[in-house]
Amino acid sequence: MLNIRNLAIFSQTESSQNTLLLRLNNLSIQPGEVVTLMGPSGVGKSTLLRWVLGEFLPDFTTQGELMLDGRDLSEQSIAQRQIGMMFQKGGLFPHMTVAENCLFAQKPRSILKRNEQVEKARAMLNDLALNEKWDDYPHNLSGGQYSRIALLCALLAEPKAMLLDEPFSALDAGLRAEVRDWTFKQLAAATIPALMVTHDRADASGRIIMVNENKEIVDA
Numbered sequence: 001m002l003n004i005r006n007l008a009i010f011s012q013t014e015s016s017q018n019t020l021l022l023r024l025n026n027l028s029i030q031p032g033e034v035v036t037l038m039g040p041s042g043v044g045k046s047t048l049l050r051w052v053l054g055e056f057l058p059d060f061t062t063q064g065e066l067m068l069d070g071r072d073l074s075e076q077s078i079a080q081r082q083i084g085m086m087f088q089k090g091g092l093f094p095h096m097t098v099a100e101n102c103l104f105a106q107k108p109r110s111i112l113k114r115n116e117q118v119e120k121a122r123a124m125l126n127d128l129a130l131n132e133k134w135d136d137y138p139h140n141l142s143g144g145q146y147s148r149i150a151l152l153c154a155l156l157a158e159p160k161a162m163l164l165d166e167p168f169s170a171l172d173a174g175l176r177a178e179v180r181d182w183t184f185k186q187l188a189a190a191t192i193p194a195l196m197v198t199h200d201r202a203d204a205s206g207r208i209i210m211v212n213e214n215k216e217i218v219d220a
């Protein structure tokens with residue numbers, strides 16, 4: 001379970017005054033649950049995800065508690081946190097083939113043997129009808145193929161929690177529904193708690209939380 005408590009994010013203005021950007025009193029995300037965060041542009045949704053991930057945020061001051069499966073993450077590095085992130089763009093290493101990306105993603109944590117890692121990656125690619133892309137480089141993939149394989153690699157890394165920032169926005173409508181359902185199914189099967197930011201209510205799954213006019217995140 002991922003738990004955020006008493007979070008406040010302040011942005012530093014030019015006069016070095018701290019201005020409240022966003023506040024979140026309490027959010028618990030159960031294993032396999034996807035919580036969707038919505039709200040107007042610029043209210044700090046992506047900044048919240050970057051704080052959970054553990055990125056250094058030089059232009060912000062933050063306070064709050066972050067727990068994952070009973071572990072306190074606040075003092076842990078990005079690598080120690082073991083949280084996966086899927087952005088709208090990016091996620092694959094451009095100098096590696098799809099196969100190499102898939103195997104590299106599994107390297108740090110998987111207990112499988114190499115041939116089993118190959119099998120697992122190929123089975124997931126097959127689910128997405130992308131098996132023939134195994135030896136291709138990312139620049140030879142279409143936008144939709146790239147998004148799906150980046151999601152697949154994020155899942156292959158066996159994260160303990162997943163953050164998704166507009167993960168489906170590069171996909172056209174038909175593919176979007178298919179990839180969305182596939183992603184949620186994978187997260188549920190692997191019992192990974194996930195926090196997703198989207199502008200599109202159609203992408204939302206399960207619980208929706210919103211940033212209100214008081215800069216506070218509340219249940220929608």
Ligand SMILES: Nc1ncnc2c1ncn2[C@@H]1O[C@H](COP(=O)(O)OP(=O)(O)OP(=O)(O)O)[C@@H](O)[C@H]1O
Nearest residue numbers: 011021039040041042043044045046047048059197
């Ligand atoms: N690196 C940065 N340095 C300073 N200010 C930043 C930085 N990144 C974002 N901001 C500002 O912080 C605020 C929150 O940005 P953020 O990207 O988190 O909002 P958002 O809700 O995710 O917006 P959107 O929905 O448009 O992606 C914005 O006012 C933005 O201009």
